[in-house]
Amino acid sequence: MFDPKVVRKDFPILERRVHGDKPLVWLDNASTTQKPRRVIDCLVDFYEHHNSNVHRGVYALAEEATELYEGARAKIAAFIGASGKREIVFTRSATESLNLVANAWGRANLKPGDKVVVTEMEHHSNLIPWQLVTQATGAQIVPWPITDDGFLDLEAMPRVLDGAKIVCVSQMSNVLGTINPIRQVADAAHAAGALVLVDGAQGVPHLITNVAEMEADFLAFSGHKMLGPTGSGGLWARAELLDAMPPFLGGGEMILEVWIDHATYNEIPYKFEAGTPNIAQSIGLGAAVDYLNDLGMEDVRAHEIEIVTYALDELRKIDGLKVFGPADPTKRGGVVSFWMEDLHPHDLATIVDTEGLAIRAGHHCAQPLMRVLGVPATSRASFYVYNTHDDVDALVAALGKARETFARGGGLPF
Numbered sequence: 001m002f003d004p005k006v007v008r009k010d011f012p013i014l015e016r017r018v019h020g021d022k023p024l025v026w027l028d029n030a031s032t033t034q035k036p037r038r039v040i041d042c043l044v045d046f047y048e049h050h051n052s053n054v055h056r057g058v059y060a061l062a063e064e065a066t067e068l069y070e071g072a073r074a075k076i077a078a079f080i081g082a083s084g085k086r087e088i089v090f091t092r093s094a095t096e097s098l099n100l101v102a103n104a105w106g107r108a109n110l111k112p113g114d115k116v117v118v119t120e121m122e123h124h125s126n127l128i129p130w131q132l133v134t135q136a137t138g139a140q141i142v143p144w145p146i147t148d149d150g151f152l153d154l155e156a157m158p159r160v161l162d163g164a165k166i167v168c169v170s171q172m173s174n175v176l177g178t179i180n181p182i183r184q185v186a187d188a189a190h191a192a193g194a195l196v197l198v199d200g201a202q203g204v205p206h207l208i209t210n211v212a213e214m215e216a217d218f219l220a221f222s223g224h225k226m227l228g229p230t231g232s233g234g235l236w237a238r239a240e241l242l243d244a245m246p247p248f249l250g251g252g253e254m255i256l257e258v259w260i261d262h263a264t265y266n267e268i269p270y271k272f273e274a275g276t277p278n279i280a281q282s283i284g285l286g287a288a289v290d291y292l293n294d295l296g297m298e299d300v301r302a303h304e305i306e307i308v309t310y311a312l313d314e315l316r317k318i319d320g321l322k323v324f325g326p327a328d329p330t331k332r333g334g335v336v337s338f339w340m341e342d343l344h345p346h347d348l349a350t351i352v353d354t355e356g357l358a359i360r361a362g363h364h365c366a367q368p369l370m371r372v373l374g375v376p377a378t379s380r381a382s383f384y385v386y387n388t389h390d391d392v393d394a395l396v397a398a399l400g401k402a403r404e405t406f407a408r409g410g411g412l413p414f
């Protein structure tokens with residue numbers, strides 16, 4: 001049976017104390033997650049026993065490293081329900097995956113006047129690459145608004161999809177926690193002739209994700225937000241799209257034959273993996289996927305609903321604290337953003353840090369969304385498999401202490 005108190009024993013860093021004797025309370029999982037012993041051991045084992053480049057050598061270590069690397073690709077393909085490992089491109093991060101789509105697909109397919117739909121809740125990683133590519137191609141960005149309660153405005157869907165070439169939508173918002181109805185969006189987008197790019201940086205770590213059921217065209221994900229190493233991540237795309245797309249980066253391994261003025265390219269996914277890839281990190285991501293599979297993604301999600309329900313109940317008891325995003329915990333992930341009257345989020349995060357709690361304050365790489373919410377920044381606590389009710393209680397106590405010690409006048413900015 002899933003028990004976060006047992007799960008947390010697998011994470012050596014959670015034994016840490018900070019600021020003297022304060023136990024570390026890690027509540028910045030939407031930024032990055034901690035690593036279980038199994039992932040750390042996997043990295044050490046790779047560097048101690050198997051370190052080699054992949055796909056190139058004929059010697060024993062090269063074959064071992066290649067087998068581990070390709071094995072990790074197969075694990076990730078199965079984890080997200082891809083039809084095969086040809087559809088998984090290893091990248092450094094969700095950011096790199098989103099840039100890959102914007103550059104490789106966008107530059108080849110967008111022309112002046114074309115519409116690229118981007119939701120108002122997108123992370124800058126799923127916005128700025130499209131700004132760069134629309135500026136270069138003459139296409140235009142169409143914002144998809146959100147409702148006051150933090151959902152995509154589905155009434156606006158027919159309007160924004162009209163004439164769209166691609167829809168860029170996050171599976172789960174890193175600020176509001178909102179889980180977006182990807183299948184519904186994909187069906188409507190396809191009916192309107194548009195492709196769908198899903199930013200799964202927050203969704204894939206927390207939700208049972210099946211690309212076949214989602215019916216999207218691209219899914220970007222991040223390894224370090226799902227217990228894997230930093231520098232790991234990937235892109236899933238339908239094979240026929242990857243086949244048709246030009247390469248993103250050029251260099252070794254992504255070619256078949258090279259002449260001085262032209263080249264032919266490798267088959268997918270290698271066409272998109274130029275140079276020496278992040279070998280150890282991708283193998284470590286495979287170990288993280290094994291770990292999540294052993295926990296069971298249904299239990300991971302059930303735990304998240306349970307702890308977010310508790311956190312929302314407790315936070316709502318605090319006077320002058322406003323929580324953003326959907327009220328229903330089953331419609332949101334493990335991200336809880338809030339504004340506390342009289343305290344700027346940066347001051348708040350600094351104060352709670354002195355109690356050993358790591359929470360995030362700022363615009364969370366979502367400045368357009370901050371404008372919609374009418375705040376310069378929010379405080380954000382984000383939960384994962386090792387967080388317990390004790391962590392929520394510690395947060396509530398630290399917020400109380402912050403209010404007592406540092407309140408300094410002012411009110412809600414809305």
Ligand SMILES: Cc1ncc(COP(=O)(O)O)c(C=O)c1O
Nearest residue numbers: 093094095123125174201202222
């Ligand atoms: C929704 C969302 N998209 C993209 C990213 C970028 O992910 P990465 O750190 O893997 O580049 C983040 C990171 O915070 C995110 O929350």
